[in-house]
Amino acid sequence: MIDELIIGLDLGGTFIKAVLIDRDGGLRSETAIETQAAQGPKHVIGRLYHAAREVCDRAGCNMDAVLGVGLGSPGPLSADLAVVVKSANLPGWEHVPLRDHIADLTGRPVAMTNDANAATYGEFWLGAGRGAKHICMLTLGTGIGGGVIVGGELLHGHFGNAGELGHLIVAPGGTRCRCGQRGCLETIASSSYLVEHATREARRGTSSALAAVLDAQGEIDVPDLLRCVRQGDSTSQRLWAEACAAIAAGCVLLHHAFNPQYIVLGGGMAAARDALLEPVRREFAEQTWKLADDKPEIVLASLGGNAGAIGAAGWFLHLNDRNLV
């Protein structure tokens, strides 16, 4: 029997990640190349094709022989999961029919979903949510994405945008979000907003530790903030505690909406590991109900940076096996 191989692509604002993977999730090759997003959609689509060819070449596999391509893209996407409606991180992307472009270039069938959904499917298929039928995932990065598996299926909803969990409102009337709402989870716990809050505190002079970082480096990133937390800086500790409490508040909403077995925390901020997991678990236990013994377990993602590409490939395979691509 011929190996059945699938290409997984994960389109990010900075990097495109690609994997070539078999039916059992065995990784045959992988690559990461720069997106070069500033050069616009046409160029980026060429880069995606380039990455797809590269994983095939590295594994000595002809692209014609692959079963198909799974693709995770920033969204929102159209309801039929064919078109990138727009993207905050990809300049010039407005109603780009990305799925069909990639199908034309590769000559293979393509299944697309948003990037956070792809990562969620990856964790469900081969990672922290393996074996479960109901999981939610928060991808804690520059923004906050989300994904939901319901009964073993990725949830897209009627309009294709289910699981936009970074835009659950956890602080009504709070900070204005890039999406237009106020008090989205993303405005408290995403790395971009967290860095913005930390920089503001440094400039205000409320934290000499943060001010020192800003003076030395000209900017503050999340690892810097975490270092200040560990060194006992009270302003940094407050910001981090607020972020963890907001994530926990999001988990309370997911608990009652989806009643999942697991809530998986992934994305760049999950690199903080126990510094993230422990306060989130503590706050969640504090905030959520005790009426029934039905609390999801909050866990860290386990696939790392390839979750999106792996999950996109897995999702293609899932749809392909049911003749849905």
Add this chain to the structure above:
Amino acid sequence: MIDELIIGLDLGGTFIKAVLIDRDGGLRSETAIETQAAQGPKHVIGRLYHAAREVCDRAGCNMDAVLGVGLGSPGPLSADLAVVVKSANLPGWEHVPLRDHIADLTGRPVAMTNDANAATYGEFWLGAGRGAKHICMLTLGTGIGGGVIVGGELLHGHFGNAGELGHLIVAPGGTRCRCGQRGCLETIASSSYLVEHATREARRGTSSALAAVLDAQGEIDVPDLLRCVRQGDSTSQRLWAEACAAIAAGCVLLHHAFNPQYIVLGGGMAAARDALLEPVRREFAEQTWKLADDKPEIVLASLGGNAGAIGAAGWFLHLNDRNLV
């Protein structure tokens, strides 16, 4: 071909409702009897059986001939949807294996789900959500229940308690809910809390209109409050506006979690019709994102008080047709 008939039962704190219904949703008979909840679980189980027999008798149908029984019960239920774990409105109910009791008494297969899920399935099958694949419903009554249809399936989640939408937190740090959380939707927009808030205002002397109702009747109910709203009482208007804004905030959460086609508002408070629907729609449009053209339509339930019994029967039929009961 013999008619296939299904019994639908809806167990409430005050009334038990029962219907006998055919495969196409045609109503053959119905009844409503008092629950007599104070007399405990054993008595109430007998009352459920009585109601089931009554709808059969009225239609001249032998119970042995019915396909089976759908049953909506207050929850939380056990994860296998067989046991009522406890209930705020049914004294003495702790771990009652209700599904099997009803199966033993009727001699027919039984499918159980919680009461709000049953109503949601009813609206999905034959009511305001007919033809959709993704809907959410809020049952606005003494408490606030909820239900979610995902891809045509009632969502129960891993622990059986998905869609507990009255316990979505819309006012962090707010009023303590009976469930132990703070700021649940239920603490602002359920009729019991709304009446509690109105009574407090009447006693405080902030509303002469509410105080007059309380003096004359000894209590205030939601229709009284609505009458005061229409008569221009500003305190009553504020309470009602807060309830509608809280419901809208719940709808924003549902928008991003489930991306449904419809959000259906049902339960006793939906009797307010446009006085409920218009402010909720307006607040929802105000609060939710405009990033994508993916807003659910908020609509009123259309099946009235029988939604739960009808939906329970429909859900039994759905499971039965897939050999799942």
